[in-house]
Amino acid sequence: xxxxxxxxxxxxxxxxxxxxxxxxxxxxxxxxxxxxxxxxxxxxxxxxxxxxxxxxxxxxxxxxxxxxxxxxxxxxxxxxxxxxxxxxxxxxxxxxxxxxxxxxxxxxxxxxxxxxxxxxxxxxxxxxxxxxxxxxxxxxxxxxxxxxxxxxxxxxxxxxxxxxxxxxxxxxxxxxxxxxxxxxxxxxxxxxxxxxxxxxxxxxxxxxxxxxxxxxxxxxxxxxxxxxxxxxxxxxxxxxxxxxxxxxxxxxxxxxxxxxxxxxxxxxxxxxxxxxxxxxxxxxxxxxxxxxxxxxxxxxxxxxxxxxxxxxxxxxxxxxxxxxxxxxxxxxxxxxxxxxxxxxxxxxxxxxxxxxxxxxxxxxxxxxxxxxxxxxxxxxxx
Ligand SMILES: Cc1cc2nc3c(=O)[nH]c(=O)nc-3n(C[C@H](O)[C@H](O)[C@H](O)COP(=O)(O)OP(=O)(O)OC[C@H]3O[C@@H](n4cnc5c(N)ncnc54)[C@H](O)[C@@H]3O)c2cc1C
Numbered sequence: 001x002x003x004x005x006x007x008x009x010x011x012x013x014x015x016x017x018x019x020x021x022x023x024x025x026x027x028x029x030x031x032x033x034x035x036x037x038x039x040x041x042x043x044x045x046x047x048x049x050x051x052x053x054x055x056x057x058x059x060x061x062x063x064x065x066x067x068x069x070x071x072x073x074x075x076x077x078x079x080x081x082x083x084x085x086x087x088x089x090x091x092x093x094x095x096x097x098x099x100x101x102x103x104x105x106x107x108x109x110x111x112x113x114x115x116x117x118x119x120x121x122x123x124x125x126x127x128x129x130x131x132x133x134x135x136x137x138x139x140x141x142x143x144x145x146x147x148x149x150x151x152x153x154x155x156x157x158x159x160x161x162x163x164x165x166x167x168x169x170x171x172x173x174x175x176x177x178x179x180x181x182x183x184x185x186x187x188x189x190x191x192x193x194x195x196x197x198x199x200x201x202x203x204x205x206x207x208x209x210x211x212x213x214x215x216x217x218x219x220x221x222x223x224x225x226x227x228x229x230x231x232x233x234x235x236x237x238x239x240x241x242x243x244x245x246x247x248x249x250x251x252x253x254x255x256x257x258x259x260x261x262x263x264x265x266x267x268x269x270x271x272x273x274x275x276x277x278x279x280x281x282x283x284x285x286x287x288x289x290x291x292x293x294x295x296x297x298x299x300x301x302x303x304x305x306x307x308x309x310x311x312x313x314x315x316x317x318x319x320x321x322x323x324x325x326x327x328x329x330x331x332x333x334x335x336x337x338x339x340x341x342x343x344x345x346x347x348x349x350x351x352x353x354x355x356x357x358x359x360x361x362x363x364x365x366x367x368x369x370x371x372x373x374x375x376x377x378x379x380x381x382x
Pocket of ligand 1: 011012013014015016017034035036037038039040041042043044045046047048049050051173174175176203204205206207211226227228263306307308309310331332334335336337338339340341
């Protein structure tokens with residue numbers, strides 16, 4: 001394959017772009033990945049590593065079932081262990097509305113194959129997550145086979161396997177134009193020259209809107225900075241402590257190294273590409289930490305970083321070809337869940353690109369939903 005032509009150009013070498021490139025190449029496509037920075041250095045490299053199936057949208061649950069299956073086979077397939085630790089995911093619920101919703105989700109999760117998800121009474125929540133406090137806890141849901149995996153390892157697994165299949169992975173190269181003619185993609189312009197291709201995948205994460213604009217396509221993805229803090233060692237906390245989420249506030253934590261990793265969305269978040277750590281977030285979280293997990297507040301902070309969520313209006317990704325510009329595909333707008341969705345998304349879009357029906361129907365993720373209003377919003381966003 002020459003560098004100046006390909007069957008498909010993937011814009012963005014995060015976990016999503018690498019997964020798509022690998023799965024396309026497995027089916028025989030010639031692929032070039034163009035990454036402005038280094039592979040996995042942006043949202044993927046800033047991610048908390050959570051992998052769960054407890055979503056409100058049944059399509060997301062089914063898609064996540066597939067991702068979990070693919071992660072289970074990743075080492076055999078690529079030689080790289082994704083370091084998936086099944087510590088479980090615990091949602092802590094504190095309002096009648098949440099209890100009603102999550103009790104309704106449970107049968108849906110069971111029907112879609114997440115058979116080990118279960119309801120917990122308040123005392124069971126406290127037993128399972130001893131750091132958690134509060135008389136307002138009404139119950140929780142727990143899925144022991146959910147957990148955390150390594151974004152670095154998964155990206156390496158897909159990029160390495162893709163390279164062995166002949167995929168060209170360009171780092172330090174920026175896409176700055178999409179060439180089109182008569183409603184079809186013809187080529188991708190980059191700082192290293194033009195690559196002729198009749199398909200381009202927009203996997204540009206928080207920058208997907210900019211790449212959409214290069215093609216004249218409105219891709220409604222906005223960047224929202226999120227901060228992560230890691231505490232000093234907390235020897236008394238089990239390394240098997242579940243990923244725990246206070247659903248009302250989105251405050252979450254899980255074991256990381258010898259300490260705990262934690263974060264929270266802020267109610268007044270504004271779109272921005274700024275990834276400097278915002279220490280005021282820690283002040284704003286103090287009240288929640290004090291009320292929900294006070295021991296965590298006394299551990300001290302070992303390190304912190306910030307990355308970008310890539311939000312869409314309905315908190316669902318945009319997947320598949322876009323109407324009006326043949327050959328322009330989107331895999332973006334993961335709204336904070338792209339790491340765990342990347343294995344399934346790569347697999348399903350490669351099925352679709354090869355002319356097969358994707359084994360999970362992807363209609364709810366179509367770009368056209370913003371015009372037709374055919375949306376199935378995701379509510380379990382953390
Ligand atoms: C703090 C935090 C915690 C998170 N926790 C979780 C979690 O627990 N579980 C989970 O599933 N998800 C989580 N996420 C979300 C997850 O990290 C993202 O959804 C996922 O990494 C998206 O992957 P991506 O490949 O689409 O994006 P990215 O990793 O951002 O990759 C996009 C790439 O495109 C490149 N690019 C952009 N524009 C251009 C251009 N013009 N030319 C060339 N290259 C370009 C960028 O340099 C970038 O490397 C978290 C995110 C953050 C910030």
